[in-house]
Amino acid sequence: MRIDILTIFPDFFGVLDISLLGKARERGIIELGVHDLRDYTHDRHRTVDDTPYGGGAGMVMRPEPWGEALDATLTPETVVIVPSPAGVPFTQAAARELAQEKHLVFTCGRYEGIDQRVIDYAADTVRVREISLGDYVLNGGEVATMAMIEAIGRLVPGVVGNPESLTEESHENGLLEYPSYTKPSTWRERSVPPVLLSGNHKAIADWRYEQQLERTRRVRPDLLPDGE
Numbered sequence: 001m002r003i004d005i006l007t008i009f010p011d012f013f014g015v016l017d018i019s020l021l022g023k024a025r026e027r028g029i030i031e032l033g034v035h036d037l038r039d040y041t042h043d044r045h046r047t048v049d050d051t052p053y054g055g056g057a058g059m060v061m062r063p064e065p066w067g068e069a070l071d072a073t074l075t076p077e078t079v080v081i082v083p084s085p086a087g088v089p090f091t092q093a094a095a096r097e098l099a100q101e102k103h104l105v106f107t108c109g110r111y112e113g114i115d116q117r118v119i120d121y122a123a124d125t126v127r128v129r130e131i132s133l134g135d136y137v138l139n140g141g142e143v144a145t146m147a148m149i150e151a152i153g154r155l156v157p158g159v160v161g162n163p164e165s166l167t168e169e170s171h172e173n174g175l176l177e178y179p180s181y182t183k184p185s186t187w188r189e190r191s192v193p194p195v196l197l198s199g200n201h202k203a204i205a206d207w208r209y210e211q212q213l214e215r216t217r218r219v220r221p222d223l224l225p226d227g228e
């Protein structure tokens, strides 16, 4: 998979050289390109924004630099991801789908957003997904992009050492994950649930599923399958 990020804060993504994705990049599983949108401006001040038509507070990102940046980056198989509070809620299922794609381009908007014609222009030739991390506003798309790259990147085949570890996580089976424990078996007078020490794999699996249901009922009843 190749990921390209278009942003006015390229240094923000230095952290992607470390962590899991750093190793995936070393192994050539994921290629990453971070591009400074200002490299696609031609004025002395490298201007990327201007006042909104129709008035109102704040500034809007100019279409010209975005157009040139997209022209230099898009391929026919690209999926453009626009982090936006006005987008479709991001889910584990979406992360799983996007992890199968060959090329993702993240467009990090700032200010009051990107001139709408840029999104419409891209949508004429490639798939565009406006995606929200939740019902709140950030100052720019960079933090959301980082979160999505981590959620997607870890699902790209070959990135995580033991794919088994991906199957029992929150939201993988639609439910929240069960509680986890490790040594010591008693800590500050709190003991590990005895079933986990029983060696009875079926009893452990049943207990874990029941814990998923209980936690999902309590915290996220909206995720419960009908009848549970």
Ligand SMILES: COC(=O)c1ccnc(N)c1
Binding pocket: 083, 084, 085, 109, 110, 131, 132, 133, 134, 135, 136, 137, 138, 139, 140, 141, 144
């Ligand atoms: C500028 O981007 C945002 O404010 C944003 C992006 C993705 N999800 C959100 N909830 C906000």
